[in-house]
Amino acid sequence: MTEPIRTCIGCRKKATKWELVRLVRHESGHVSVDESRKSPGRGAYVCPNLQCIRLALTPKKLNKVLRINVTHKEIETLKQVLLNLLQCLEVRRDEKAKC
Ligand SMILES: [Zn+2]
Numbered sequence: 001m002t003e004p005i006r007t008c009i010g011c012r013k014k015a016t017k018w019e020l021v022r023l024v025r026h027e028s029g030h031v032s033v034d035e036s037r038k039s040p041g042r043g044a045y046v047c048p049n050l051q052c053i054r055l056a057l058t059p060k061k062l063n064k065v066l067r068i069n070v071t072h073k074e075i076e077t078l079k080q081v082l083l084n085l086l087q088c089l090e091v092r093r094d095e096k097a098k099c
Pocket residue numbers: 008009010011012013046047052
């Protein structure tokens with residue numbers, strides 16, 4: 001079985017979509033983190049690490065990849081969600097804790 005390959009918009013590394021976190025632009029133009037990786041809409045992928053999140057979450061990158069005009073406020077919100085997600089991933093690695 002071949003896995004779909006996606007590119008991290010932070011470091012440009014290629015990985016399967018399950019190794020990356022998906023951001024999705026909804027029809028409304030709103031951007032959110034797509035934990036299911038199934039939401040309809042234009043998607044962008046980023047590695048689940050701090051460095052890539054920082055590189056990826058800039059208005060320049062997101063606007064280009066998702067063809068939108070994100071506000072700084074939206075970017076801050078996305079960053080928060082992604083950072084929470086990262087913490088959860090780390091917790092899950094050592095413990096059985098659920099976020
Ligand atoms: Zn990356």
